[in-house]
Amino acid sequence: MKVTLISPYDDVTAFGVRSLSSFLRENGHDTRVILLPPRHGSPERRSREYDDRVLSDVVSLCEGSGMVGISLMTNYLSHAVKLTEVIRKKLDVPIVWGGIHPTIRPEESLDYADWICVGDGEDPLLEFVNTLEQGGDVSQTPSFWHKSNGEIQRNPLAPLRRELDEFPAPDYSFEDHYVAMGTSVQPLTVEIMSRFLFEASSHRHHGGIDYLTMTGRGCPHCCTYCMNDKMRTLYKGQKFFRWRSVQHLIRELEFAKEKMPFIGGILLSDDTFLGRPVAQIREFCKEYKEKIGLPFFCYCSPITSTEEKLGLMVDAGLTEVHMGVESGSPRIQQVFKREKMGNDCVLEAMKVINKFKDRLLPPGYDFITDVPYQTREDGIDNLKLIAEIPKPYRVKPFSLVMFPGTEIHDMAMMDGFIIDDRSEVYEKDFDDLQHNYLNLLLVLTRGGNFPSWLIKLLIRKPVVAALDSQCMKWLIELSFFSLRQFIRATHLFMRLGKLRHVKAPVAVEAG
Numbered sequence: 001m002k003v004t005l006i007s008p009y010d011d012v013t014a015f016g017v018r019s020l021s022s023f024l025r026e027n028g029h030d031t032r033v034i035l036l037p038p039r040h041g042s043p044e045r046r047s048r049e050y051d052d053r054v055l056s057d058v059v060s061l062c063e064g065s066g067m068v069g070i071s072l073m074t075n076y077l078s079h080a081v082k083l084t085e086v087i088r089k090k091l092d093v094p095i096v097w098g099g100i101h102p103t104i105r106p107e108e109s110l111d112y113a114d115w116i117c118v119g120d121g122e123d124p125l126l127e128f129v130n131t132l133e134q135g136g137d138v139s140q141t142p143s144f145w146h147k148s149n150g151e152i153q154r155n156p157l158a159p160l161r162r163e164l165d166e167f168p169a170p171d172y173s174f175e176d177h178y179v180a181m182g183t184s185v186q187p188l189t190v191e192i193m194s195r196f197l198f199e200a201s202s203h204r205h206h207g208g209i210d211y212l213t214m215t216g217r218g219c220p221h222c223c224t225y226c227m228n229d230k231m232r233t234l235y236k237g238q239k240f241f242r243w244r245s246v247q248h249l250i251r252e253l254e255f256a257k258e259k260m261p262f263i264g265g266i267l268l269s270d271d272t273f274l275g276r277p278v279a280q281i282r283e284f285c286k287e288y289k290e291k292i293g294l295p296f297f298c299y300c301s302p303i304t305s306t307e308e309k310l311g312l313m314v315d316a317g318l319t320e321v322h323m324g325v326e327s328g329s330p331r332i333q334q335v336f337k338r339e340k341m342g343n344d345c346v347l348e349a350m351k352v353i354n355k356f357k358d359r360l361l362p363p364g365y366d367f368i369t370d371v372p373y374q375t376r377e378d379g380i381d382n383l384k385l386i387a388e389i390p391k392p393y394r395v396k397p398f399s400l401v402m403f404p405g406t407e408i409h410d411m412a413m414m415d416g417f418i419i420d421d422r423s424e425v426y427e428k429d430f431d432d433l434q435h436n437y438l439n440l441l442l443v444l445t446r447g448g449n450f451p452s453w454l455i456k457l458l459i460r461k462p463v464v465a466a467l468d469s470q471c472m473k474w475l476i477e478l479s480f481f482s483l484r485q486f487i488r489a490t491h492l493f494m495r496l497g498k499l500r501h502v503k504a505p506v507a508v509e510a511g
């Protein structure tokens with residue numbers, strides 16, 4: 001049976017959809033993968049909607065499928081709704097939604113989709129497709145929910161697979177893969193893939209193009225704003241935090257390197273790769289150095305960033321790390337349930353990272369702002385911590401998005417901080433910081449060049465009181481406006497520079 005899997009995400013890596021595609025193919029089904037990055041080619045990225053021609057191409061590509069699956073996160077809901085509507089209008093095919101949004105908002109998702117799959121999708125989806133192909137009754141498929149006579153039928157969750165190695169690596173076959181480009185959907189080739197990755201700043205950590213992968217599922221921590229916490233609750237009593245073996249991962253990277261010779265680096269996008277035991281890190285580093293040998297990037301957490309692990313990784317080619325600091329305020333750390341990763345722990349990890357400054361690019365430190373429980377004091381605490389960070393560094397501030405299903409979302413709902421999910425959560429972009437004085441300072445510290453003494457001066461209480469006031473609002477707005485223009489001009493400049501490079505992967509492919 002042909003199964004069409006659609007990803008509306010901006011990142012054409014689409015790890016989830018590619019993993020499902022591999023798994024279904026391994027089990028004897030044909031799959032077609034359609035990648036629909038809505039923002040591609042649009043200067044006003046957020047407002048980007050699919051072109052009518054793209055939608056009609058999608059419908060044509062879904063013809064003849066026994067099932068259409070759409071994977072979605074909350075902030076892609078409107079795209080999934082649109083796709084579902086146009087496919088349903090033209091084709092009589094079951095439409096299944098999977099991914100994080102249907103998992104946390106199943107009832108709402110069933111207002112649009114015929115079926116939803118809750119939680120990990122591989123095994124339930126295979127059972128659904130097998131049953132459908134044999135003409136059996138799919139209504140009892142574990143993890144699948146649907147509406148029957150207006151009533152929601154909620155099937156129990158399928159058990160989690162303990163061994164991630166039992167799943168194949170994501171599908172990079174480039175066979176029957178399509179991607180939206182401009183106003184049409186075209187077959188995805190290695191060359192087009194290189195172009196997409198080249199243009200995505202998230203894939204450009206080493207001056208070349210990065211291949212992104214995930215080496216595990218879950219996380220040992222339980223931050224109140226994170227979906228991992230919700231997923232762990234969903235699978236209570238089961239082993240939710242799982243790693244792929246080093247051998248499994250290296251095989252994937254070897255394949256990717258061979259298939260896509262343009263790859264210049266590897267991006268390990270697990271939330272905390274260094275959470276692996278040191279013996280595994282050692283094994284990975286040895287294998288990676290021998291068989292892959294490309295510069296690589298990983299995320300780390302303050303708790304697991306030890307000198308021994310980082311030393312091994314740097315020696316194997318690690319060139320950049322990102323760490324979630326999230327808040328410098330002990331009060332907000334409590335709200336986030338990150339007390340174990342308090343300022344002492346964070347600064348200790350930063351010192352360890354700084355020991356490798358001659359061999360690493362400046363590390364990135366993430367901070368979350370616009371927390372409804374945050375006072376001016378808490379905002380000042382963020383900047384106090386930043387003033388203590390050993391240089392070089394970069395700061396990445398994010399505006400808190402309280403996704404449904406997270407603990408902080410429920411708290412904020414109860415406390416009246418969220419009235420309308422759609423406008424205040426679903427459509428919110430974590431890059432859209434509130435325009436206030438302390439956020440402006442956060443943005444100005446991004447490059448890590450702001451002198452610590454100046455930060456300390458600018459967060460003194462009388463200065464903050466004067467500049468964070470209503471009568472200075474115009475100055476703050478003007479500063480944000482100027483910064484935005486500057487960033488746009490820089491992006492445009494970089495984009496023009498990048499486009500000059502785009503031909504390189506073509507030559508590689510032809511060779």
Ligand code: SF4
Nearest residue numbers: 219221222223226271
């Ligand atoms: S450490 Fe990161 S991935 Fe883990 S729960 Fe916290 S935010 Fe989520």
